[in-house]
Amino acid sequence: MATLEIDALEVRIGAAGLKVLEDVTLRVEPGEVLGIVGESGSGKSMLALAIMELLPGVARYAGGTLRWDGEDMIAAGPDAWRKRRGRDLAMIFQEPMTALNPVHRVGRQVEEVLVRRRGMSRDAARREAQALFQRVEIPRAAAMLDAYPHEMSGGMRQRVMIAMALATHARLLIADEPTTALDVTVQSQILGLLRDLRRDTGMSMLFITHDLGVIAEMADRVAVLYAGRVAETAPVREIFDSARHPYTRALLSAIPKTSGPRERLASIPGSVPALDAFPTGCRFAPRCAMRRDACDARAPRLRDATAGHAVACIEPFGYVSDEDGP
Amino acid sequence: MSRLVEIEGLTKIFERRGSLFFGGGRATRAVDGVDLTIAKGETLGLVGESGSGKSTTGRLVLRLIEPTAGTIRFEGEDIGRMSRAALRAARQRMQIVFQDPYGSLNPRMTVADILAEALTIHGEGSPAERKRRAAETLDLVRLPASALDRYPHEFSGGQRQRIGIARALMLRPSFIVCDEVVSALDVSVQAQIINLLQDLQRELGLTYLFISHNLAVVRHVSTRIAVMYFGRIVEIGAADALFAAPAHPYTRDLLAALPAEHPDMRGAHRPPPGDSFAPRTEGGCRFAARCRYAEPRCGAIEPKLETLPDGREVACFRAIDNSLPAAGERA
Numbered sequence: 001m002a003t004l005e006i007d008a009l010e011v012r013i014g015a016a017g018l019k020v021l022e023d024v025t026l027r028v029e030p031g032e033v034l035g036i037v038g039e040s041g042s043g044k045s046m047l048a049l050a051i052m053e054l055l056p057g058v059a060r061y062a063g064g065t066l067r068w069d070g071e072d073m074i075a076a077g078p079d080a081w082r083k084r085r086g087r088d089l090a091m092i093f094q095e096p097m098t099a100l101n102p103v104h105r106v107g108r109q110v111e112e113v114l115v116r117r118r119g120m121s122r123d124a125a126r127r128e129a130q131a132l133f134q135r136v137e138i139p140r141a142a143a144m145l146d147a148y149p150h151e152m153s154g155g156m157r158q159r160v161m162i163a164m165a166l167a168t169h170a171r172l173l174i175a176d177e178p179t180t181a182l183d184v185t186v187q188s189q190i191l192g193l194l195r196d197l198r199r200d201t202g203m204s205m206l207f208i209t210h211d212l213g214v215i216a217e218m219a220d221r222v223a224v225l226y227a228g229r230v231a232e233t234a235p236v237r238e239i240f241d242s243a244r245h246p247y248t249r250a251l252l253s254a255i256p257k258t259s260g261p262r263e264r265l266a267s268i269p270g271s272v273p274a275l276d277a278f279p280t281g282c283r284f285a286p287r288c289a290m291r292r293d294a295c296d297a298r299a300p301r302l303r304d305a306t307a308g309h310a311v312a313c314i315e316p317f318g319y320v321s322d323e324d325g326p
Numbered sequence: 327m328s329r330l331v332e333i334e335g336l337t338k339i340f341e342r343r344g345s346l347f348f349g350g351g352r353a354t355r356a357v358d359g360v361d362l363t364i365a366k367g368e369t370l371g372l373v374g375e376s377g378s379g380k381s382t383t384g385r386l387v388l389r390l391i392e393p394t395a396g397t398i399r400f401e402g403e404d405i406g407r408m409s410r411a412a413l414r415a416a417r418q419r420m421q422i423v424f425q426d427p428y429g430s431l432n433p434r435m436t437v438a439d440i441l442a443e444a445l446t447i448h449g450e451g452s453p454a455e456r457k458r459r460a461a462e463t464l465d466l467v468r469l470p471a472s473a474l475d476r477y478p479h480e481f482s483g484g485q486r487q488r489i490g491i492a493r494a495l496m497l498r499p500s501f502i503v504c505d506e507v508v509s510a511l512d513v514s515v516q517a518q519i520i521n522l523l524q525d526l527q528r529e530l531g532l533t534y535l536f537i538s539h540n541l542a543v544v545r546h547v548s549t550r551i552a553v554m555y556f557g558r559i560v561e562i563g564a565a566d567a568l569f570a571a572p573a574h575p576y577t578r579d580l581l582a583a584l585p586a587e588h589p590d591m592r593g594a595h596r597p598p599p600g601d602s603f604a605p606r607t608e609g610g611c612r613f614a615a616r617c618r619y620a621e622p623r624c625g626a627i628e629p630k631l632e633t634l635p636d637g638r639e640v641a642c643f644r645a646i647d648n649s650l651p652a653a654g655e656r657a
Contacts, residue, residue, distance in 0.1 A: 039513065040483075184541065184580060185375065185579055187583065188583035188584075188585070188595070192593065195592075210512065213586060214585055216585060216587060216591070216592055217586050217592045250514065254513050254516070255587075256520070256542040256543050256546035258581070258584055262545070262546055262566075264521060264524075265517035265521055267514065267517035267518040267520075268514035268515075268517070269518075271482040271483065271485075271512070271514070271515050
């Protein structure tokens with residue numbers, strides 16, 4: 001059974017009921033890292049909040065289902081969510097400072113989780129917190145338990161957040177741009193750490209990022225989000241080698257490379273539409289080089305192109321074998 | 327190629343409060359003895375992580391903040407010794423574009439006013455002339471003249487950055503400091519702005535100092551790249567050569583830390599320990615505490631930039647001795 005199964009999820013926002021997420025279908029299998037890639041306005045962060053039932057006041061579930069181990073969470077309601085959040089779900093953010101209490105020492109914040117969630121004694125919690133700090137490779141772990149969040153670097157704070165996620169024995173870690181604010185060397189350390197933890201604990205991850213490099217480092221499967229809809233979902237290698245949606249292809253070719261000849265970048269005209277200006281048809285159509293009249297009629301639904309590779313495009317790129325290529 | 331900007335011994339010291347875990351109370355030498363030359367028409371990329379001093383360097387070069395020491399020559403003239411009037415005149419030729427197109431455009435002013443402001447300050451042209459220049463400049467950044475009467479909030483992030491670039495172009499500068507200009511933009515829009523900056527460079531003969539933490543973007547746009555670490559340049563060289571075979575151990579770590587471009591290359595390098603908050607050795611090479619190749623001399627004496635046979639400059643004893651192991655296959 002999938003750890004998390006989202007089917008045709010719709011989230012609306014404000015009095016006008018603007019669809020910030022529409023027809024989002026995803027699943028996360030046990031031990032799997034699902035990468036969610038999208039630009040600003042794609043709805044990727046709203047998706048994370050929807051999964052945690054932490055939608056802001058102006059947003060609401062407006063359709064579809066969200067199942068945890070088969071349990072329909074939207075139907076089950078807030079109490080069921082609260083249990084899940086304490087037990088099965090953990091989340092780390094781009095800026096850990098917003099999730100850490102600035103007036104408490106970081107060690108105590110981790111101990112608090114251990115005492116409340118796992119019923120540990122204070123002493124046991126202290127020892128476990130130190131072990132967790134070592135696990136997440138915080139140098140001078142014993143001393144750093146007594147640090148306040150502002151005394152730590154961004155990378156160290158993110159390690160504290162990861163220690164907290166481990167403290168709860170969460171089965172799904174939702175990571176929303178966890179390395180975006182970090183220096184590249186620190187990002188590389190944190191991604192390496194998360195890969196190790198995933199290997200050792202079998203924790204599933206929903207890894208949300210705008211950075212396809214981070215996706216390449218982390219994801220088993222990828223869902224590409226554009227303007228609140230899933231454009232394409234596929235195993236990570238297929239996304240990089242044989243993407244079918246014109247948006248995915250355009251995104252891949254818009255990134256400057258770190259080796260090889262430096263050619264003029266293929267840019268995508270225009271920008272991601274604002275929430276109140278989503279086109280009625282395919283949301284990428286106004287920027288799409290392959291656009292045809294039929295694209296404006298209705299938003300194409302996600303359908304399987306091959307097993308495990310689904311695309312929301314009326315005429316996606318066909319599979320091009322790379323076997324004979326260079 | 328003629329030198330447009332020549333920087334020697336540039337230094338900026340900030341006072342800093344102490345911290346329980348990272349020591350302190352001392353003054354921070356944010357920029358510490360930087361020498362750089364920028365040739366006319368080139369793009370010099372300046373990369374570094376937080377605390378490297380790259381943004382401070384950008385501001386010092388334009389004398390937006392006053393250096394503690396060092397000289398900056400622009401078109402042969404020492405801007406540190408210029409009178410206010412002369413500096414004002416020089417500033418027309420040297421401009422800056424910032425990261426945040428939201429924060430750097432006055433929300434209460436129309437695009438026409440934002441663009442004309444610089445001309446007004448410098449007392450150039452009649453109001454009609456200024457408006458005409460504003461429309462021309464908008465055309466340069468591929469925005470329609472209809473944008474003139476609108477306000478910044480009516481534009482997308484990429485369009486706002488175009489307005490930011492147009493504002494910098496109004497005084498017809500020869501030199502532009504681009505400080506993280508694409509960092510706040512989505513990938514699809516980032517490519518548009520990078521292409522625009524390259525087109526403008528060609529059309530107008532501009533020289534750029536391109537500051538960014540994004541190494542792939544810097545490689546893409548730069549003729550040469552300078553790598554900063556804790557206020558000093560540790561390596562400087564032609565963009566392709568530096569990426570193909572980084573000489574300084576820090577440059578190697580930085581490039582090795584870049585995320586993979588394909589899932590088959592994931593986790594290719596075990597990340598090096600430490601971060602830019604790591605303790606530093608006093609007196610010696612600033613990177614020595616993090617460097618896997620450090621020797622006793624590295625902790626004792628600070629290496630100076632020296633030229634390698636391929637023309638690249640590197641501040642590392644072992645790189646100069648040619649005693650470092652070959653860089654990793656991806657680096």
